Amino acid sequence: MTTSTWGGRHVHDPTVVRDDDGTYWMFSTDARSDGPVRAGVQVRTSRDLVRWELHGWALDGVPGPAGDWSGAEGLWAPDVVRAGEAGSAEWRMYYSASTFGSRRSAIGLATAPHPSGPWTDRGTVVASDHVDGPAGLGHPNAIDANLVTERGGRQWLVYGSFFGGIYALPVDPATGFVVDAPEPGALRSAPGTLLARRPRLADGAVEGAFVLPRPDGGWALLVSYDSLAGTYHLRAAVGDDVTGPFRDRGGRAMTDGAAGTEGAVEREGAASGVDPWQVGVPVLASHRLAGGPGLLAPGHASVLTEPGRQLLVHHVRDADAPTEHRVQVRRLVWTHDGWPLVSPQPWAGPDRENDDTATWPVSPAVFGGTWEVLDVGAATAKVVDGRTGALDDVLDGALTGVGRARPLGEGRFTWEHPGGPPASAPRWTSVVFPGWDAVRDRATLCLTAADDAGRVVTGTRVDDQ
Template structure:
């Protein structure tokens, strides 16, 4: 930073040129509302945000550094193939000033610096945290079936190896990858990890370097992995992904979520289903929506300066889903660039873009500039002025991580006694610009004296009219105060956990919505608050005003101090698809006595049928599951088919089916031929590492040609997993012909009562031949599917 002021400069000379003492209104006067500086314009972006920077960036995680920039970390991959580089970068790092425009910033290891204990393993799925003045980067070491840790003083290093985090064995019956660290408000640190059907959690030691104590399983399901936990409004939310991450155009990955009132669960989905239950789960946060993005998954979360949350995740471009195989021909990877999209919290549940799914095209971006405030990185205190006691105590300082910051030194000011109406010893450094009354403000604060306090002030008109949130080392607490007309309207004190380090940077945020003020303290803005406090403000305190830093006593420092208009939350989900009018000519109530497709006048036809044992029973089509499948080259299953209407439509069936052995499945299909189809079935699948447990899933699958593989693969097959199952279920497939892109688009949905539906993602295939509507009961014998009806609706 050119021309940065340092502690060695004469304070009087510096402050005489840079600080202006603002006049104060008469003592006891209530400050009038002031005009706020207009809210800054939002930037725009288009996914993937890593386009033109790196070719791929799987499993992204992100943090805002103390220098005010954002840093993202990804799984080891060949990120520069397009630049002619065949090798991989080991935990690549990107840097951005706005979360949408990125530059390459290095990598954590090279082959020469990778620690020997990792045995040359590839390194996956990093998770970044800021802990007591250092950056902690956790990552999976699959070659050793464990999790590693490195720490650094800045987001780009230099990195120090801290060894393996998990004991061996870890206590979790799973692949020991996809870790995420979380610290609760009481200071208890946890580690979440797992893959290949199970996610576990355990407490960590105080240094956050090792897992210790009992291991609790918190989620299981087919390929459940990628756990990531945040706390919001009294709930702990476990984000995770399931199905397959990395099969190119056949990746069924989605992000899902469950919530709990404890970090160790039990977590339940929005349907009330425990994430440990032996069924597929609802709570889909983001899935494929039919645009170019396939297999969205493995997420982190970030918050912009207005308080709006953003999901950070990867997606697979349908037009270019695969990376070039490595020179040796053994490493074949799926292209997974980094995406971001707005994360909305609606009725207590998170969902991307109100349920619209991954974005395509230009989008409003995160709010990245403040209405008032700054980062102290321009070498001066221009735009700031000092008020209160010790006005000549403010100066600029510098460190390698945060660069410029403001600090208040000893100048004869002494801490005022607690409980006084106004603190005569308090010093303020406030912005020239004004922030609106409804705002989000934040600052990075620290206190190096055991008797000092550092604060964030909002709605500041003068020292007799303002609101302040203190990190108070003398009381070991977060303290808020509202001062109107020179008198305090009462302090609120929230104790901080034992061991809280006041002498390292902590982020303090203040949000004011209506008359409600919410304050949070965290190390890294990652929704794992060290303390939170809410209180109602008097009407006179809800006003536009300056934002700034506050100091009491010795050792207060502040960085990245600013405020802008608080975001407006989205409160309504995007409309969910609803079927239109029933098409009787393409429907069947199954109330006859003749098996469909066995007479010349039937609208139904069989492929390899009629199926053995099929009957009409009590107004249902009763069909024993077969020892035959529609899977790649194994095409022995019977399929009962009928024509589909022209245009867009939805097909629905009510099915009673209770499979008790792996691979039994039954449901509806949209069928072109044995190697091109979509299906929505109730299926039973084995749970890996489940000691023989059988998982009931709503399986939304497709089969078709693999567009890009080397060597060419004629047929590929993949599932997504939808909502929870039941012995009686309602299944839907909704068809849309995307003539612009010449694609069949099919969306699935499931219900356990016929009224409340869990919407799944969208599978696509190029339009070639005609799709017909069908039913199947297949793969393994021993179960009976009873179809009550098949209804087709116009969309």
């Protein structure tokens, strides 16, 4: 099996950490689009988050306890964190073992002194089976782990996929295992606190959760919706606590329509008028920029936080060859009111990107010129092309009364939507920042904006500035 030319290809469900010498380490699912899977979690390295080299596999196959329970032939969706502060001698990897469409799954824990290994399996953290849980909701599928640490050191394991939804369990920071956990491989009597769930009429399609702190307090939840190789896309919500409740910009909870039994979920969703495809704010979806490749089903994202920047790490598929998947990295920015949004352009590397927010735009004049704009929410069902022109025209006259919004630094702007008072005309909040146009191979400006109803657009300035 030739792996020297893989680079960032065959990457699915990625997470990235940085070691003390500045090397980036990426861990991802045992997935390969053109042949058999080698089990054990793929590991890659990079110095710039653009060019990747396959380092090998973290583990020698599927560990016995997780494999015996799940029947898995490979490991999925690893989440790697450092135990304690910088300089700690232990790294922890939470991996998932399951088979497609099954709820008989397990999340295991492995540890190493360095991201390069050697990795040692420590056992199963939580497992699930084909059984109903509390209130008939079904036990959450024990995959897609995300370890979240609060400022005081308290930790949570956020996990789940389809079936029962997304949950959070308290974790003992000293051991890395769930607090009061039964013996490895045993089911817990309670799955934890429900964070997000979609009803059966939406196939329960929510997975790949990642929870991160908001700049001014509280938390943001990122999750992927819908079909893995088709309508897959990324949505966001915010809440005061790691355990939620998480709500979108329209005030809808990520658990809307998710109470009671399976039948009651569907009845409640229909009775309340909750559309399971409208809950959550879409921040990244399938698209094609003029002259560039069609990008299909981006999602299952993690966030790399470094001094001065945050980067969204996710997989994406080729629209013309949906089985082909690879990694992409994009800048994640925060609006003045604390909402995470994503760049329309992939990360081009530290030599081409500008992290100095003091130099980001301060004048509404930046909204002039010609822009290519993507309507992110419209792209959840298909690959959507950008619209090019004057920004006000592309946004259907939405650019009215632009003003600066500075609580989180430069580059933040707001404007009013025309057509009536604020109650009937949602206000927009946006971030404009330097970026790199991957199609034209040059520096440019990027923007991303959301209105109060949850519509999100992103843009790339394409004229000579």
